Amino acid sequence: MRGLRVLLWMLVALPLAVGLGCSGEKAPAKAEKGRPAPDFELVGLDGTTWRLSDLRGKVVFVNLWATWCPPCRQEIPSMVRFYRRYKDKGVEILAVSEDRDPAAVRAMVMRQAVAFPVLMDRDKLVYGLYRATGVPETHLIDKKGVIRHSVIGPFDWEAPEVARAVDRLLQEP
Numbered sequence: 001m002r003g004l005r006v007l008l009w010m011l012v013a014l015p016l017a018v019g020l021g022c023s024g025e026k027a028p029a030k031a032e033k034g035r036p037a038p039d040f041e042l043v044g045l046d047g048t049t050w051r052l053s054d055l056r057g058k059v060v061f062v063n064l065w066a067t068w069c070p071p072c073r074q075e076i077p078s079m080v081r082f083y084r085r086y087k088d089k090g091v092e093i094l095a096v097s098e099d100r101d102p103a104a105v106r107a108m109v110m111r112q113a114v115a116f117p118v119l120m121d122r123d124k125l126v127y128g129l130y131r132a133t134g135v136p137e138t139h140l141i142d143k144k145g146v147i148r149h150s151v152i153g154p155f156d157w158e159a160p161e162v163a164r165a166v167d168r169l170l171q172e173p
Contacts, residue, residue, distance in 0.1 A: 031131060031139060032147060037060075038052075042126065046117075052145070058143060060140075062139045062141065063094070064135050065095060065098075071135075072154070079095070083116045090170055099122070137152050138155070140165065
């Protein structure tokens with residue numbers, strides 16, 4: 001009887017172990033300047049599915065944030081103004097919320113008149129891929145999908161250096 005249990009265990013566990021541990025897939029690279037941005041797919045508050053790789057050809061800001069974070073809430077108005085200025089020039093903002101309650105996120109988005117996509121990352125998939133250390137955290141990704149700048153903490157989205165960096169990236173092929 002024991003031999004049968006061991007055999008059954010091997011028939012079930014071995015394929016799982018081989019499939020998980022020996023698949024040949026590499027762990028995602030660390031998200032850092034000069035490296036390709038880890039791809040992800042999340043659903044927005046409006047039900048739209050967003051995949052980062054589908055935005056190749058655009059300059060993309062991936063902003064990791066949460067409703068409970070005061071600096072996150074403080075930077076949203078400048079993000080909204082920035083987005084209005086650049087959205088028709090080939091720039092996208094993906095605001096990735098770690099909140100678990102979509103109603104809380106939706107209420108804040110309405111209060112702040114957010115016009116850019118807000119994605120829900122309840123399981124912190126993107127936070128893990130980008131090895132986020134906290135919120136807010138923003139990654140500027142060029143048209144080819146490479147991280148060009150990263151900022152930990154809030155920043156002024158309307159600062160002249162942000163406009164210069166984005167304008168330079170928009171001019172690149």
